[in-house]
Amino acid sequence: MSRVMSAELAKHAGQRVTIAGWVHRRRQLKSVSFLVVRDRTGLAQVVVPGDAAGALTGEAAGVAAGVGAGDLPSEESVVRVTGTVAASEQAPGGHELVAPEIHVLARPATAPPFDLYRPVVGAALPTVLDHAPVALRHPLLRAGLEISAASAAGFRETLDRLGFTEIHTPKIVGSATESGANVFGLDYFGRPAYLAQSPQFYKQAMVGVFERVYEVGPVFRAEPHDTVRHLAQYTSLDAELGFVRDHRDVMAVLREAVAGMIESVRLRAPAALDLLGVVPPTVPAEIPAIHFTEAQRLTSSNEPDLSPAQERWLSEWAEREHGSEFLFVTGYPMSKRPFYTHPDPGRPGYTNGFDLLFRGMELVTGGQRLHRYEDYVRALAERGEGTAAYEGYLQAFRYGMPPHGGFALGLERWTARLTGAANVRQTTAFPRDLHRLSP
Amino acid sequence: MSRVMSAELAKHAGQRVTIAGWVHRRRQLKSVSFLVVRDRTGLAQVVVPGDAAGALTGEAAGVAAGVGAGDLPSEESVVRVTGTVAASEQAPGGHELVAPEIHVLARPATAPPFDLYRPVVGAALPTVLDHAPVALRHPLLRAGLEISAASAAGFRETLDRLGFTEIHTPKIVGSATESGANVFGLDYFGRPAYLAQSPQFYKQAMVGVFERVYEVGPVFRAEPHDTVRHLAQYTSLDAELGFVRDHRDVMAVLREAVAGMIESVRLRAPAALDLLGVVPPTVPAEIPAIHFTEAQRLTSSNEPDLSPAQERWLSEWAEREHGSEFLFVTGYPMSKRPFYTHPDPGRPGYTNGFDLLFRGMELVTGGQRLHRYEDYVRALAERGEGTAAYEGYLQAFRYGMPPHGGFALGLERWTARLTGAANVRQTTAFPRDLHRLSP
Structure with missing residues (x-):
């Protein structure tokens, strides 16, 4: 009998079907027992009459300590169950x-190190x-x-639609040129x-091709700090595009990409959003943007970069003033941006570089x-470097090469912000x- | 004026439009000159009347040796051209x-190291x-x-449809366990x-999750041999699925993935296929499969693995006997497969492991x-290894964990086979x- 997914049980009411998955929870009562079976689509409840032993077949080998052969299989056992689909108000679905x-x-x-069936994760992060x-x-x-996978799919889908390839x-390179430090x-x-x-x-070179x-x-970053937002390896969503007027065309594509990621999460992972109680943000048709000098003024700062505290403040300001959970800060100073950043032709010392802040x-x-x-x-010479x-x-x-620009977004950090994960x-x-x- | 792509010129006949791209070819004749402009969608011809200088604006800086300011821009110059779209039998499109x-x-x-406008690549591979x-x-x-990108998109699209996540x-691991040799x-x-x-x-562990x-x-493979089919880094398309009967369920998913890759190439990269003169193969509804021992018999061999020559012979045999450019060889001997391979329960010494041969x-x-x-x-002990x-x-x-299996396909090798690239x-x-x- 071919397998039916737990989320599809309602379609088979009254029929005899086979499901398969992991024993998510086992509850043995005196006269009746319940197995909740978990598969990739959700949970299904199985009602086992008093004498459970009669219902059991399969391997006797590998019985874990404390589980008698006649007992119902313990949590995380892998089972295939054939049964008749019956309506039940108490059952999931x-x-x-x-x-x-x-x-x-x-x-x-x-046994698992903590109970997988409890509604919260009953273990510390380590x-x-x-x-x-x-x-x-x-x-x-x-x-x-799941939300992470749906986000990456939405990123690709949006850029495919916009003519990206x-x-x-290479992940192995011959020189540690980009930043020098923090390299493996x-x-x-x-x-x-x-x-x-x-x-x-x-990606810049490939703008010349596609x-x-x-x-x-x-x-990969040989990040020597132990923080809640840094990893030694993360998944980078990178884009680069040619024939731009300036950074504003890049920001417009980024806005589309972020909106596409959110739309994809809504479509592909609605159950995951529900489970986590996450309401994805609305992306404004035009994300508010302020110049770096304005960000400094608002936060009464003279520093050439924004601190985490300033980023949080500016995000709250954008939410308050513009009703947006997203905020562009543009025009970062040359001194804080890599040598390949295009200067702002109208404002010496500042660049056409930007950051996108999201939820602080x-x-x-x-x-x-x-x-x-x-x-x-010239830019390398100004930083005291040759071209070799x-x-x-x-x-x-x-x-x-045409005028071009691009951006990079860390998938894990995105997902953490979206789901409210602290780390x-x-x-x-x-x-x-x-x-x-x-x- | 917003930019029009070269492939869309026909839609704008009689209108004044702006295109942008690279000078693919410049031909200066006595009374008239031609610029062929290359953008991401193809080529567009620009007709320049005798006195080219009058048509030119833009930066005078950075003029390469041999190109006078009044001359038309040389090959690989980046240009924006505004002109009137006129029908022309000689022009591309x-x-x-x-x-x-x-x-x-x-x-x-x-100047480029070889002419990019010639119909063949006029340089050796190095x-x-x-x-x-x-x-x-x-x-x-x-x-x-382009075909490579379309293939990867088709792989993901097919597996998404089949419920994969x-x-x-991690690309950085703590022990060189999988093969020991050839590791960076x-x-x-x-x-x-x-x-x-x-x-x-x-990916096996994640079968337990999704x-x-x-x-x-x-x-990454620290491959010490210099061959036409090995790289130190390549893009692996990996899949793994649980709740299989045996390897045949894995082969069925692989068949779908390969068919989806080919369909995606047809849909997303038809111009690339035309340009390379590539006719993608038909994937049979069921790809022919022979057991390893049968492959040995057909090639009169007693070796525990197939040589490249045997693979070529078997591919030709499958084409001849089954009209298929694909052939599964199943049941490879235990001695030639990694320790995690499931043995064939009905045939001691052989496995539920397979290879897919394509075009030799x-x-x-x-x-x-x-x-x-x-x-x-047990499997580790049999190979003289502990579990530590x-x-x-x-x-x-x-x-x-449920019964499961999977496969891995090298994207670059796939594209090379599909396009007939020797290396x-x-x-x-x-x-x-x-x-x-x-x-």
């Missing part, structure tokens, strides 16, 4: 399986992370990753090499880039940080 | 721009790879990457770590995996190998 035959496909060797392969089965933790670029070194066939901190140089490109892939935190960094070879040579280490990068600009590790399947290299 | 105003956005500092940022602008090289897994080592905050050779362990998962991401080469490796904790402990190095991996199996480096934007670490 309004239907349950009665008169079941239960076949055990696999029994756990160990326990969760140490036991990720089983902990992520908890519906709340799983929901975050997906690229895959490796032995590349006896030569020193580094893990790429971003696809920045490659005009509009994006990449969804890992980036910087979510995206982007801007217009330099596009003329001679401007790169950048030859591969500068090649694209030797051969004619970016909660929305990462197997995080890597200063202390964590497994599982 | 049947229309051209007349009475142009040409604005130069950027001029190249150097030259192409050394100059990838400009070489990939050649329509033939670009076309391969996208995952992102790195310094992880003072501890030894390794680049992941595949997401194998993580049942059906896929990942499109980089994998192994394209995909897959199979059913072990799913019981105690089977993993595998604790993170084995965790998933401690907590109940996998031709379908990789910036390949990494024993000798190459830049650009």
Whole structure:
């Protein structure tokens, strides 16, 4: 008998069907017992009459301590259950399986470190992370990753519609040019090499080929700080586009991408949103934007960058003044932006670089880039660097590049902000940080 | 005036429009000159009357050697051209721009290493790879990457439809367990770590969370051989699914994925297929499958693995006997498969592992995996290994895992086979190998 998903039981009322999944919860009462079976679509209740033993088949091997052969399989056992679909007000989805035959496909060797069936996660973050392969089965933790997957799908879908092409670029690079610090070194066939901190140089070069490109892939930062928002590896959603007037065209595409991500989450992961109680934000048709100097004025600051506290204040201000959970800050000072940032032609010392703040935190960094070879040579010279280490990068600009710009958004950080997770590790399947290299 | 793409000129016949792109080719005759402008949708011809100088505006700076200010911009200059759309039998797409105003956005500092406008790539592969940022602008090289992008989109689209969830897994791992050899080592905050050779362990663990998962991401092999089909980094299309009967359910999903990739290429990259003269293969409703022992018999071999020559012979046989460019070989011997491979319960010494051959080469490796904790402990012991190095991996199996299996397909190799490229480096934007670490 082919398998029916738990979410589809209502369609099969009165029929005999087979479901399969994990025992999410087992409740043995005197006269009747219940198994709640979890599959990828949700939960299904199975009603087992008093004498459970008669309903059981399947492997006797691998019986865990404390579970007798005649007992119902324990939590996280993998089962296939054939039963008759009956309406039930108490059951999840309004239907349950009665008169079941239960076949055990696999029994756990160990009980989970915390109960997966409880409505909240009953363990601290380190326990969760140490036991990720089983902990992520908890519906709340799983929901975050579903939202993450739906977000990435929406990002790609939106950019595909806008004429972008997906690229895959090297993660092993020959020089640690982009920032110098916080880079992982490796032995590349006896030569020193580094893990790429971003696809920045490659996505710019590929604007010369496809005009509009994006990449969804890992980036690596040897981040020596242990914070709630930094990881040693994260998934970067990168885009870059040519033939822009200036950074405003980039911001318009970013607005579309973020709106598309949210729309995709609504469409693809509504149950996950419900479970987490998340109401996705509305993206204004035009996201409010203020210049960096205005942000300084509003926060009474003279610093050349915004602190986390200022970002929080500005987000609240945007919500209050513009009813927007998103805020662009444009025109960051040259001194705080990488050498490839395009200066603001009308305002010396400032750039066409921007950040997008979302719910109190910087979510995206982007801007217009330099596009003329001679401007790169000059910009490097001004920072006291020659072009030697950048030859591969500068090649694209030797051969004619249009005005262009782009942005990068960290998927895990996005998901954390969207779901209200306090720590970016909660929305990462197997995080890597200063202390964590497994599982 | 907002920009029109070259492929849309016919829609604007008689109108004055603006296009933008690179000078693909410049032909200066006595009484008239032609500029062919390349944008992301194709080529557009611009007719420039005798006195070109009058048509030119834009930056005088950065003029390359040999190009006088009054001359038409040289190849790979970036231009914006406003002109009137006129029908023309000689022009690409049947229309051209007349009475142009040409604005130069950027001029190249150097001429390309070979002519990008010639119908074939006029340079040897090392030259192409050394100059990838400009070489990939050649329509033939670009076309391969377009087909690659369309293939990856089709892979995801098909698996999304089949209820799979996208995952992102660590590329930095704590132990070099999967194969031991050919692994890149790195310094992880003072501890030894390794680049992941595949997401194998993580995708299996995530079957416990989502049942059906896929990942499109980089994998790393410190491949010491210099061959036409190996890279040190490639893009792996990985899938894994639970609740299978055996490997045949995995093969059925793989068949759908490959058919979806081909359909996506047809829909998203028809111009690239035309340009390369590629006719995508038909995927049979059921791909023919033979057992490994039958493959041995057909090729008169006793070896425990198939050589490249045998793979070619078997592919030709499948084409001849079954009219299929695809062939499954199932039941590879235990000795040639990783320890997590599920044995064939009916045939000692053989596995539920398979390869998919496509046009003479192994394209995909897959199979059913072990799913019981105690089977993993036994399998490791049989290979003389303990479980210590595998604790993170084995965790998933401690907590109940369904019968499952999966497969992995190399995107660059797939694209090379599909387009008839002799070397996998031709379908990789910036390949990494024993000798190459830049650009």
